[in-house]
Amino acid sequence: MSRVPRDFYEELVRASQGNRAGFLTERERWLRVLPVEAREELLFEFEMLLRGMERYVHLHENGVLDQEQPLVTRDFREELKDVRATLSQAIRLARHLLDPDSDQKLQFRRYVETQLADDNMRRSRIEGEQSQETPQESLFVLRQSFESLRNLIDHLLQLPECGLNLFNDVGNLVLREIVLNRYFRPFRLTEFRLEYDRLRSVRLLSLLATVPQETRPLYTTTYLALFRLLHYLAYVSQDSQGAIPRRVRVLLVLVRNEALSLVGYMRNELAPKGGPKPLQAACLRIARDIARETARISRDILVELDRDRAAAARASYAFTQLFQAQVVALTEALAPGSASGEAPFEQLTAPMESAERLRKDLWVFSQLCRAAEGHLRNDDVASAEAVISSIVAFLGYFQDGSYQLLRYVDYEAFDRFSALLTELPWPPEGPAVRTRLIEDLRAFSMVLENTFAAVSRRAQLRGFTFDRAEAELLRDRFLAATR
Numbered sequence: 001m002s003r004v005p006r007d008f009y010e011e012l013v014r015a016s017q018g019n020r021a022g023f024l025t026e027r028e029r030w031l032r033v034l035p036v037e038a039r040e041e042l043l044f045e046f047e048m049l050l051r052g053m054e055r056y057v058h059l060h061e062n063g064v065l066d067q068e069q070p071l072v073t074r075d076f077r078e079e080l081k082d083v084r085a086t087l088s089q090a091i092r093l094a095r096h097l098l099d100p101d102s103d104q105k106l107q108f109r110r111y112v113e114t115q116l117a118d119d120n121m122r123r124s125r126i127e128g129e130q131s132q133e134t135p136q137e138s139l140f141v142l143r144q145s146f147e148s149l150r151n152l153i154d155h156l157l158q159l160p161e162c163g164l165n166l167f168n169d170v171g172n173l174v175l176r177e178i179v180l181n182r183y184f185r186p187f188r189l190t191e192f193r194l195e196y197d198r199l200r201s202v203r204l205l206s207l208l209a210t211v212p213q214e215t216r217p218l219y220t221t222t223y224l225a226l227f228r229l230l231h232y233l234a235y236v237s238q239d240s241q242g243a244i245p246r247r248v249r250v251l252l253v254l255v256r257n258e259a260l261s262l263v264g265y266m267r268n269e270l271a272p273k274g275g276p277k278p279l280q281a282a283c284l285r286i287a288r289d290i291a292r293e294t295a296r297i298s299r300d301i302l303v304e305l306d307r308d309r310a311a312a313a314r315a316s317y318a319f320t321q322l323f324q325a326q327v328v329a330l331t332e333a334l335a336p337g338s339a340s341g342e343a344p345f346e347q348l349t350a351p352m353e354s355a356e357r358l359r360k361d362l363w364v365f366s367q368l369c370r371a372a373e374g375h376l377r378n379d380d381v382a383s384a385e386a387v388i389s390s391i392v393a394f395l396g397y398f399q400d401g402s403y404q405l406l407r408y409v410d411y412e413a414f415d416r417f418s419a420l421l422t423e424l425p426w427p428p429e430g431p432a433v434r435t436r437l438i439e440d441l442r443a444f445s446m447v448l449e450n451t452f453a454a455v456s457r458r459a460q461l462r463g464f465t466f467d468r469a470e471a472e473l474l475r476d477r478f479l480a481a482t483r
Contacts, residue, residue: 009199009404012217013192020185024193027183030135031195032412035099040408044196046093048232049247050178051186052254053086057171076167077157078306083174084153085246087146094143098136138183145177189261190221194411196231197224198404201349202357205401207335218270222330225262229255229323236316244312249305252312255319256298263291282333286326293322352460354405359455359466361402364475366448368394371479373441376434390478392421397478410451417444 014021031039056079059071132138153170156162179185187193199205204223211219232255236248266287271280297318304311324345331339331348339348368391375384395418403414420440424433456466 008216008400009220010194012220013194013197015217016191016221018191023183027135028194032409034097036096039097040195042093042096044193044231045235046090046097047184047186047193048235048251048254049086049090049093050184052247052250053083053090053174054178054186055254055257056083056086056250057167057174059168071164074164075161076164077162079167080153080157080162080170082246082249083170084150084157086250087150087153087174089247091143091146091150094139094146098139098143132182135183138181142177142181142184149173149177189225189258189265192221192224195408197228199223199227200351200354200405202354202401202405203338203348204331205404207331207338209400211334212275215273215275218274219330219334222262222266222270223327225258225265226323226327226330229258229262230320232258233316233320233323236312244305244309248312252302252305252315252319256294256302259290259294259319259323263287263294266290279333282329286329286333289329290322290326293318297322352464355455355458355460356464356467358402358405359452359461360471360474361398362448362452362455363466363468363471364478365391365394365398366445366452367471367475368478369441369445369448373438373445376438376441381434387479388421390481393481394478395421406451413444413447417447 017024031043036042132141149170152173156166156170159166199208199220208216208220208223232251236251236255266283271283271287274280274283297315301311301315301318305315308314327348328339328344331344339345341347368387372384372387372391375381375387399418403411406414417440424437455461
């Protein structure tokens with residue numbers, strides 16, 4: 001058994017991915033070296049659109065069935081335009097996520113292979129596309145398929161009428177391309193990604209650390225689902241002056257349906273297993289409130305999207321208020337009095353508080369690593385071992401809190417150092433092992449110090465002096481625990 005604490009959130013994320021964890025790990029490696037600005041957010045938007053289309057083409061989920069006009073006489077031209085607009089945005093994002101070098105190589109290979117006259121070679125090309133051996137190939141194939149589907153929809157929209165069967169057939173083609181994709185199949189409600197599914201609130205992270213281990217995954221899943229819904233809503237246009245982007249209609253359908261899926265999860269999973277009866281009752285109340293308000297927004301606002309340019313903004317605001325209120329309600333249920341006062345959601349998610357916590361913990365981490373390095377350089381192995389024990393203890397504290405506040409691009413260095421502590425012979429005997437450890441501690445200390453400097457430059461901390469005395473108290477607490 002490893003002496004190094006494991007990251008609870010990573011374990012939860014991996015467990016949520018089921019048998020796709022291997023593909024998604026490979027995708028993470030690709031994303032970490034992808035030379036594209038804001039790549040994590042681009043990937044989130046891309047997969048959000050995939051999920052939105054997956055929901056939108058199901059008539060019983062996109063709200064069409066709630067309308068009075070019979071389906072067999074309905075013209076689905078507007079819904080096809082919504083799907084086309086969403087495909088177009090997904091194509092743009094896929095182009096951004098494929099770095100120019102990879103894109104050009106794949107485009108050239110595709111061109112050469114389409115010129116082949118031999119039937120066996122053409123068959124081999126088609127089979128090779130289906131294998132999707134790398135994330136780049138998988139993304140390229142999906143983009144090409146979406147471009148073909150968009151062209152098909154353009155021609156279908158020239159018909160005098162787009163009926164039910166036509167819309168269903170197009171929807172099935174879209175679904176097939178999404179579901180058969182190996183690396184970019186959209187997530188489910190309780191399936192999470194390390195790239196963008198993290199709780200960025202110090203208070204919520206601290207609260208979850210106090211929840212019993214047997215129920216912590218249930219509450220963490222609920223929080224992550226609520227914050228993902230809020231993340232969706234950031235992509236709904238708030239501009240009431242211009243025309244509503246058609247993909248916004250798809251996103252609002254996604255928000256509505258994911259909210260109802262969360263209601264089902266809370267009623268069937270969280271409430272029955274969430275602990276004492278008062279907690280179970282609170283979870284059921286939250287589920288009821290989400291269901292009731294979602295129904296009201298759908299009935300009173302979403303039906304106005306075609307007639308009222310401000311309806312999208314009003315729906316986004318109503319959903320945002322709903323989900324923020326339920327984050328507060330869940331927090332109050334777990335820790336009464338912890339989410340009271342004015343603007344409780346803003347207090348729970350205060351970015352300045354998170355930045356201060358991360359800056360302090362990075363400084364303490366670097367101090368511990370520098371201390372261990374100094375003892376090893378002075379051949380004081382006993383003192384070095386004591387400090388390394390402090391580092392291991394601090395790593396558990398760090399993983400439950402500040403690790404979740406890092407940028408995704410920072411994870412690799414921290415994961416590598418955590419793996420080093422796992423592999424390190426204990427105690428670190430022999431000059432070769434100690435020399436390697438000295439260099440690793442020095443290199444990671446520099447990473448910590450550079451990250452500390454970057455966090456200190458954040459706008460949220462402008463004008464706030466680093467509280468060195470408080471940081472020293474935290475450092476000494478971990479040092480004292482191993483003496």
